[in-house]
Amino acid sequence: MNVRKLSLEDEIFMFINNSFLVVFFLMVFYPILYIVSASLSSTDAVMSGEVWLIPVRPTLKGYAAVFRNNSILIGYGNSLYYTVFGTILNLFMTIIAAYPLSRKDFKARNVIMFLFTFTMMFSGGLIPSFLLIKNLNILNTRWAMIIPVAMRVWNVIVTRTYYQSTISNELLEAAQLDGCNDLKFMWYVVIPLSKAISAVMVMFYAVGHWNSFFNALIYLNEKKLYPLQIILRDILIMNSIDTDMLMDPDAQSEMLGLRELLKYALIIVASMPVLCLYPFVQKHFVKGIMIGAIKG
Amino acid sequence: MVMGRNIEAIKRNVYRDIKKNYQLYLIVLLPLIYIIVFKYYPMYGAQIAFKDFVATKGIIGSQWVGLDNFRRFFKSYQIWTLFKNTLSISVYQLIAGFPFPIILALALNNAQNLRFKKLVQTTTYIPHFISTVVIVGIIMQFLNPRFGLINSIIEYFGGEPVNFMGSPQYFKTIYVLSGIWQNAGWGTVIYLSALSSIDPELHAAAIVDGASIFKRVIHIDLPGILPTVVILLIMNAGSIMNVGFEKILLMQNPLNLRTSEVISTYVYKVGLASPMGNYSYSTAIGLFNSVVNFILLVIVNQIAKRVGETSLW
Numbered sequence: 001m002n003v004r005k006l007s008l009e010d011e012i013f014m015f016i017n018n019s020f021l022v023v024f025f026l027m028v029f030y031p032i033l034y035i036v037s038a039s040l041s042s043t044d045a046v047m048s049g050e051v052w053l054i055p056v057r058p059t060l061k062g063y064a065a066v067f068r069n070n071s072i073l074i075g076y077g078n079s080l081y082y083t084v085f086g087t088i089l090n091l092f093m094t095i096i097a098a099y100p101l102s103r104k105d106f107k108a109r110n111v112i113m114f115l116f117t118f119t120m121m122f123s124g125g126l127i128p129s130f131l132l133i134k135n136l137n138i139l140n141t142r143w144a145m146i147i148p149v150a151m152r153v154w155n156v157i158v159t160r161t162y163y164q165s166t167i168s169n170e171l172l173e174a175a176q177l178d179g180c181n182d183l184k185f186m187w188y189v190v191i192p193l194s195k196a197i198s199a200v201m202v203m204f205y206a207v208g209h210w211n212s213f214f215n216a217l218i219y220l221n222e223k224k225l226y227p228l229q230i231i232l233r234d235i236l237i238m239n240s241i242d243t244d245m246l247m248d249p250d251a252q253s254e255m256l257g258l259r260e261l262l263k264y265a266l267i268i269v270a271s272m273p274v275l276c277l278y279p280f281v282q283k284h285f286v287k288g289i290m291i292g293a294i295k296g
Numbered sequence: 297m298v299m300g301r302n303i304e305a306i307k308r309n310v311y312r313d314i315k316k317n318y319q320l321y322l323i324v325l326l327p328l329i330y331i332i333v334f335k336y337y338p339m340y341g342a343q344i345a346f347k348d349f350v351a352t353k354g355i356i357g358s359q360w361v362g363l364d365n366f367r368r369f370f371k372s373y374q375i376w377t378l379f380k381n382t383l384s385i386s387v388y389q390l391i392a393g394f395p396f397p398i399i400l401a402l403a404l405n406n407a408q409n410l411r412f413k414k415l416v417q418t419t420t421y422i423p424h425f426i427s428t429v430v431i432v433g434i435i436m437q438f439l440n441p442r443f444g445l446i447n448s449i450i451e452y453f454g455g456e457p458v459n460f461m462g463s464p465q466y467f468k469t470i471y472v473l474s475g476i477w478q479n480a481g482w483g484t485v486i487y488l489s490a491l492s493s494i495d496p497e498l499h500a501a502a503i504v505d506g507a508s509i510f511k512r513v514i515h516i517d518l519p520g521i522l523p524t525v526v527i528l529l530i531m532n533a534g535s536i537m538n539v540g541f542e543k544i545l546l547m548q549n550p551l552n553l554r555t556s557e558v559i560s561t562y563v564y565k566v567g568l569a570s571p572m573g574n575y576s577y578s579t580a581i582g583l584f585n586s587v588v589n590f591i592l593l594v595i596v597n598q599i600a601k602r603v604g605e606t607s608l609w
Contacts, residue, residue, distance in 0.1 A: 006509075009508045010508055010509045013508065013509050014406065014509065018407065020399075021400075021404065021412075021416050024400060024416070024481075028422070032419075032422065048443075049445075049451075096323050096327060097328075099323060100321075100324040106313075106317055107309070107317070108310075108313070108324075112324060115328075115332075115336075121534075121590055122339070123586060125338065125582035125583055125586060126563055126567060127341075127568070127578050127579040128338035128340075128341030128344070129334075131344075131575070132333070132337055132338055132341065150330055151331075181319055182317070182320050183323065186323065211428065211429075213546075214542050218564075229427055229429045232427075232433060233433075236429065237433055237546055260443060263433065264437070274425045275425070278425065282418070282421055285485075286485055289486055
């Protein structure tokens with residue numbers, strides 16, 4: 001790029017352009033900053049609306065209340081469980097679905113591809129799926145959070161596209177000449193050569209599991225199995241907090257305030273795992289979207 | 297005769313392929329079973345829409361009632377409200393939300409300061425990764441009539457606090473604006489990648505001809521991303537009957553139900569949320585919705601094919 005002096009028209013345009021970006025940036029950034037500040041402020045500051053920009057009379061009371069709450073901790077543990085085991089299964093299923101479908105010499109590929117993509121456009125619906133889970137006898141078990149979402153067709157297509165563009169035919173032919181069969185080729189060549197797409201998939205699926213809410217709502221009805229998102233709904237949206245969770249006797253008088261403070265702290269704590277991984281997640285997600293954008 | 301020979305030939309071909317590629321068939325078997333059991337079996341189960349489903353009799357054994365469930369839905373007094381809400385929320389979202397990432401991507405693409413660009417991108421992507429439950433929680437905190445941020449601002453300027461979540465007239469706007477807040481930043485990713493593949497020669501030539509930045513945006517950048525825009529518009533238009541079910545369900549309360557009840561939340565409530573869930577009736581409404589959706593997707597894709605030579609398949 002050669003640096004030129006901008007004309008007046010371009011100056012004005014760039015001013016409008018950048019102002020628009022700044023305004024949108026502030027619109028997204030300010031609520032996030034506000035939540036962080038509110039979660040660290042004192043209860044009366046939150047209640048009286050004194051918090052505008054930075055924490056007012058900083059305390060960690062909100063966070064303390066979060067970590068003293070049993071159902072939040074159980075939910076946190078459950079969500080970790082579903083995320084870790086769910087994602088392992090997802091990765092396995094996605095790879096073994098994507099690899100055969102990436103092979104141009106695989107005759108059944110078009111039929112299977114059609115069967116897969118059709119499910120993205122049409123589904124049996126809520127009740128038939130629910131009845132299936134019920135008939136499989138996995139209602140209200142940990143399986144119900146993992147098996148029904150074992151694989152996403154969209155992710156299979158993205159992975160398949162990646163394989164098609166990175167694993168060359170020559171590589172396969174050379175391996176076959178050396179007596180390598182398809183299973184071995186997938187295990188020893190394809191998977192090690194495509195760690196990037198596997199990372200993308202792990203991110204996609206893990207964030208999906210961590211944030212998923214509706215399956216737990218319909219498939220689970222025991223508190224000890226609830227993932228964090230259900231607990232979050234009870235506290236943030238239904239506004240129901242067990243009074244025993246506010247065990248601190250001094251807190252009784254300012255219970256209402258602590259409840260609001262806890263909500264802000266909870267928003268931060270619940271989003272922490274994803275946001276900690278965020279720089280990593282962001283990079284891989286962008287990559288995943290790019291691959292998905294190349295029509296396979 | 298000819299048909300018979302063809303089928304024989306196909307059979308022989310398939311048999312030969314299975315013999316040659318049996319390992320590939322083996323590898324794909326588990327995903328295939330998964331798809332058949334968890335995606336196709338429910339489609340088969342959707343036949344209870346035409347039956348009077350009784351759990352003890354099962355899907356097959358329940359009595360056939362034909363189109364009774366559909367008739368009941370079309371005669372019910374809620375149907376027009378459901379349609380109106382579903383369509384108006386998604387059209388509102390499409391009109392207000394769809395152009396936003398495009399404008400944002402074009403603006404980001406023009407930004408010359410790379411650190412500034414990166415900062416805007418990184419920040420505006422964040423909300424996309426926050427769960428729906430937390431987003432709705434944030435909305436409710438901010439709009440809280442007693443100590444929410446928005447009402448604090450209103451009171452600061454001397455206004456009266458408003459119970460936003462309890463007022464049906466605000467529901468759609470809250471839904472759409474919070475959606476833009478959450479997803480507009482992330483929505484730019486795909487457009488930015490399309491913009492980066494535009495040939496820089498085009499811009500160089502236009503600069504020589506004395507074209508302003510604005511003119512280049514209109515005549516080079518915009519046409520360059522048009523195929524992407526069309527594809528995304530197809531996908532959005534095709535799912536117009538599928539509004540963000542989870543978020544709407546979470547945002548609903550008895551006070552705003554008049555404008556917030558949509559087809560998918562109604563399906564859930566009729567079927568699973570009430571103690572005497574009517575499975576067949578709920579499935580019929582859901583099936584009707586899926587079919588309409590599918591037809592829409594096909595029609596929109598046909599239109600796109602004719603107009604822009606781009607399509608989903």
